[in-house]
Amino acid sequence: MKKNSKNIEERKVVAMGGSLVVTIPSKMAEQLKLTKESKVKIEMLSDDKLTIVKAEPSALTTTDPKFLAAAQRAKDKYAETLKMLKESDE
Structure with missing residues (x-):
């Protein structure tokens, strides 16, 4: 892992x-509140770039x-x- 600047890691x-x-650095994952159950969106941009x-x-x-549970509670x-x-x- 090579650190290029405060918010960029190789x-x-x-x-x-x-x-x-590609792994996500733990400090970045913590800041984003990502867990093993989290979902991310990956977008392919022009110029061979990705955003996550x-x-x-x-x-x-x-x-x-x-x-359904909330609707049932409200109904009850x-x-x-x-x-x-x-x-x-009527």
């Missing part, structure tokens, strides 16, 4: 399985278990209110 590309791997940015968590979908908590609103529309 890393060696290594082969792993059928892919090439931390991926934002995706929004919940209607099939996401967390969404507000069931009577929802029933009254429905009846007032």
Whole structure:
């Protein structure tokens, strides 16, 4: 590892399985709050450059278990209110 400046480090590309791997320095990973479960986006730019940015968590979908659990809690908590609103529309 060769350090060029405060926020730039040179890393060696290594082969792993059928892919090439570049490690992220631990200090940079800590600053970005990256863990082994984190996702990043890699973009190929012009001039043979790549950018790597931390991926934002995706929004919940209607099939996401967390969404379904939250919807069920809301339904349970507000069931009577929802029933009254429905009846007032009829």
